[in-house]
Amino acid sequence: MFPASRPRAKRSARKVRPHRQVRGLRTREAILARAVDIASVHGLEGLTIGYLSEQIGMSKSGLFAHFGSKEELQMATIEAARQVFIDKVTRPAIAKPKGMPRLWALVNQWLVLVEKNVFQGGCFFTAASFEFDGRRGILRDRIAAIMREWIGVLTRAVEEAQKAGHLDPNVDPTRLAFEIHAVAMGAHWAHQLLEDRKAYSRARGIALEKLRSVATPSTPRLP
């Protein structure tokens, strides 16, 4: 999920005064922050120009000036959610030293993100994954690409931990990344649907037990 390349808002061909452009970008960001929340609750298909317009008190035509179509709004919302994920999960985690500390931080920050209700309706990307996984089209392709990026980040973190001598070199990085990802996703499910208040502590316990079982004696101490 890095480098954090984010598609920029299209610039109008007309010259825009700088402060106005900045306000436009801020407004766009504010709209998308609300859109991410709505989509996390009602799904990306539940995010319509009409509903969003009601929710933020902006005319439909005002919204159409920012996003030409529902699909464009959905795509921009996916990118905004990805940016939240980068800011709250991957960036703080890669500030940690390579190896087991970074691997654990990636998992833990993702759990914290959803536990703290950063997205109103639970994990945005898990919900979007299951909403679009049976369909075809650019939204599904983009969601799948972002999820491959995320699994790639986890897999590389496992490989780095092996190179740093923190983790058993015989472990299959793809398999360990899959397992840790699944346990975190299971926590989102149990927390959000079943209102299981122990879901996150249970997932942390399972993930730590798994990491300890493949750690070498030179692994820095895990929590």
Place this chain on the structure above:
Amino acid sequence: MFPASRPRAKRSARKVRPHRQVRGLRTREAILARAVDIASVHGLEGLTIGYLSEQIGMSKSGLFAHFGSKEELQMATIEAARQVFIDKVTRPAIAKPKGMPRLWALVNQWLVLVEKNVFQGGCFFTAASFEFDGRRGILRDRIAAIMREWIGVLTRAVEEAQKAGHLDPNVDPTRLAFEIHAVAMGAHWAHQLLEDRKAYSRARGIALEKLRSVATPSTPRLP
């Protein structure tokens, strides 16, 4: 997910000739089989009377005769999917001896269900879980109740395996059920969204490794 109590179709107060009633039930079942597929692809919110009517070539008024409202159709679709789950997962699994064989069969049959594309768009209940987990209402409550039932079945299977002497009595049944469930859900995600052809063999490998790690010497041989 047992006893397999399934809400019956409401009977009309008017006396119906037996063969006609049977045909009505069959039609209802055929409609719901298609509705389950549509909902597994487009979500329960994407399942509208209008769309279903197009898909099965029955008039909207014909459909309204079976289901008075979209919500009633959605609820009936949830019950139909639950019945598929019982028929394909829980019933074959509980035919196995109590203990590790039954526990493994529950996990494996669930993986087989989705792997064989019994639901057109992947695991119906995982998708429904994430579609409704941020909302309130009777659909969410029913989905959550069915998922609690399922986790209950898995948890009881762990407890039975402990009683049968197949599984370490120090293991927390709730935690093991959570972990196995999460790994299977992770496989549905990777298979369906990422088109990862190794997702199911990987999930089976992880689940078996986990079960072997908590098995006692008297456990019947796992696959």
